Amino acid sequence: MTTQAPETKIVDSYRISCDGGEGALGHPRVWLQISNEHGWVECPYCDAKYIHKDHADSVDT
Structure with a gap:
């Protein structure tokens, strides 16, 4: 059984x-x-990673 990687979302707000x-x-x-x-x-609950759109090119997903 394989565990899926947490979701990564690009967002346009610094508070989500x-x-x-x-x-x-x-x-x-x-x-x-x-x-x-x-x-x-x-997110401390589901490990979803939220990346601000201004940093999308410099953050590893």
Whole structure:
């Protein structure tokens, strides 16, 4: 059995929310802040990686 890699999303805001995206099977909504220094943040629940569009070319996906 293989484990799927966490989802990566390009976003246009530095403050985003994540709820797991699976309705009742998701997780509590959390608000995440993307730092200007790194340009990305990972959700502590589902490990989804959010990359700000201004940093999309410089961050490894």
